[in-house]
Amino acid sequence: MERDIAVISRDLSIRKHSMKRVRNHTFKQAVRVFAKDRLAVLGAVIVLISILSAVFAPFIAPYDPNIGDGSKRLLPIGTQGHLLGLDEQGRDILSRLIYGGRLSLVSAIIPITLMFAISLVLGLIAGYFTRLGEVIMRILDVLFAFPTALLAIAISAIIGTGLTTIMLSISIVMLPYMTRVVFTSTMNEKNKEYVEAAKALGATKFEILFKEIMPNVITDLIVYTTTLLGTTIVFAAGLSFIGLGIQPPDADWGRMVTGGISVLTQGAPHIATIPGLVILIVATAFNWVGDGLQNALDPYKRTQ
Numbered sequence: 001m002e003r004d005i006a007v008i009s010r011d012l013s014i015r016k017h018s019m020k021r022v023r024n025h026t027f028k029q030a031v032r033v034f035a036k037d038r039l040a041v042l043g044a045v046i047v048l049i050s051i052l053s054a055v056f057a058p059f060i061a062p063y064d065p066n067i068g069d070g071s072k073r074l075l076p077i078g079t080q081g082h083l084l085g086l087d088e089q090g091r092d093i094l095s096r097l098i099y100g101g102r103l104s105l106v107s108a109i110i111p112i113t114l115m116f117a118i119s120l121v122l123g124l125i126a127g128y129f130t131r132l133g134e135v136i137m138r139i140l141d142v143l144f145a146f147p148t149a150l151l152a153i154a155i156s157a158i159i160g161t162g163l164t165t166i167m168l169s170i171s172i173v174m175l176p177y178m179t180r181v182v183f184t185s186t187m188n189e190k191n192k193e194y195v196e197a198a199k200a201l202g203a204t205k206f207e208i209l210f211k212e213i214m215p216n217v218i219t220d221l222i223v224y225t226t227t228l229l230g231t232t233i234v235f236a237a238g239l240s241f242i243g244l245g246i247q248p249p250d251a252d253w254g255r256m257v258t259g260g261i262s263v264l265t266q267g268a269p270h271i272a273t274i275p276g277l278v279i280l281i282v283a284t285a286f287n288w289v290g291d292g293l294q295n296a297l298d299p300y301k302r303t304q
Helices: 002-036 038-055 093-128 130-143 148-159 163-189 193-200 205-241 253-261 270-297
Strands: none
Touching: 002 038, 002 270, 038 093, 038 270, 093 130, 093 163, 093 205, 093 253, 093 270, 130 163, 148 163, 148 205, 163 205, 193 205, 205 253, 205 270, 253 270
């Protein structure tokens, strides 16, 4: 018996060493595949520019986003000193876009990042422990019954409008979807040979879940989460648009669209159009990155 265990241990050690080399090769392949996808690279550049602009907003924004000049309201694109014109209150649109990216991206990225960690743990536990998994997934299934907008309205009625409402709404809405991705992947992995080998060597359930299974399911969640960020940015902007999210005078892309709609008939369509285009471009960029990661991390597509 001891001899058999020693043989299994040796074979597993050799396999882990081989797998490490394979992973290094796989990573290089994935990078090459991603780099060849022009839309994915373009999307990554747009996302990076958006994040850097938001982080360094105080240094690159030409004006204070909340201070306007009533005598210059509704000035068009290309106005001297104001590249994208001025809004309905005479505030610089470019500055508000840069600062608005802070709240728009934070309201989407932070809740999705938190739900990434929570859904990863819940999905692993639910997929590995059958009975407990039934309870967890049935509870999460209840959240599927609530329309996202109705849920956001209910939350705002309880805690009020603002950034907290957006982040909490996104967290509650997205958790069941993300958890189901991990749950399905864990169900597919838990009976494979490498898991049985780890059990034979006396690995604890914690080690099996987080050292053996997790590295093989996390890529699915990464791809799904990246794509989901685009949808989340649109959702967050939508909540601000209907008045449940960021409140004036703070700059937010969705709120900027709302302000611009009121002056569409006054010959200033750029006030609503520009932030709307920014939302579309950034959301699409995240989708391109997600598609690129899916191609890069898919073994079949990667070897074509």
